[in-house]
Amino acid sequence: MSQIADYSAQAALKDGTPVEIRALRPSDEADMLAAIERTGPSSLQSRFFVMKRHFSEKERAFFMDVDFSNHVALAAWALxxxxxxxxxxxxxxxxxxxxxxxxxxxxxxWQGRGIGSLLLRHLIDIAREQEIRELTAEVLADNASMRRVFAKSDFRPARSEDPRTVRLTLDLGSARPA
Structure with a gap:
């Protein structure tokens, strides 16, 4: 594991609420599952593209098996x-x-308060440090709020194989620092 496994930064939301953005740890699994329980079906569908409420052991293992090299995950924590x-x-x-x-x-x-933008900025910074040249995201076409978050960080639409989604890309070689 790299030093990213110890990543932690203090930040504030648009309304001044303090948050901690930090590397997801194996000990965070119960907290992650609790967050999923507090997330509505339409939000989960926007993330997973299917109705999702429960995760298999294999899915849970994937979400928690973060090596901070090929798989980097951050969590936003608040009171x-x-x-x-x-x-x-x-x-x-x-x-x-x-x-x-x-x-x-x-x-x-917590939606609409700037958490997605904060997480995105931190992940872009980490990706640059890890010499990632291009970031992509698949977003449901009707997920206007997430598309705006990506657009603010200079992600551009690209061709998508799925007509329900918009593929967004960011060339880190030419993008402005977040």
């Missing part, structure tokens, strides 16, 4: 009812040398 809770997460997985695909999910009650 909920006085205790720290995961309120969003983002990751990228290397698909080819120098290329990685990203995905995000934000707990419904």
């Amino acid at each position: 909920e009812q006085g205790r720290p809770a995961i309120v969003g997460g983002g990751r990228y997985v290397v698909t080819n040398p120098g290329e990685a695909e990203m995905a995000f999910v934000v707990v419904d009650a």
Whole structure:
């Protein structure tokens, strides 16, 4: 594991709410599953492209088996009812040398507050350090809010194989630092 496994940064949302953006740890599995339970069906469909409520052992293992080289995952933590809770997460997985695909999910009650944008900025910075040249994301065509988050960071539409989705790409060689 690289030093990214220890990644942690303090940040504030648009409304001033403090959050911690940090590397997802194996000990975070219960908190991650609790965050999924607080995420509505339409938000989960936007993330997984199918109705999803429960995950198989294989899926859970994939989400938690983060090597911080080919699979980088960050969690956004904030206080909920006085205790720290995961309120969003983002990751990228290397698909080819120098290329990685990203995905995000934000707990419904925390959407629209800047968590997706924060996670995206941190993942772009990490990808640059890891010498990733291109980031991509597949977003459902009707997911306007996530498309706006990507557009603000200079992701551009590219050809998608699936008519239900929009493929977005960011060339890290020419993109401005977030």
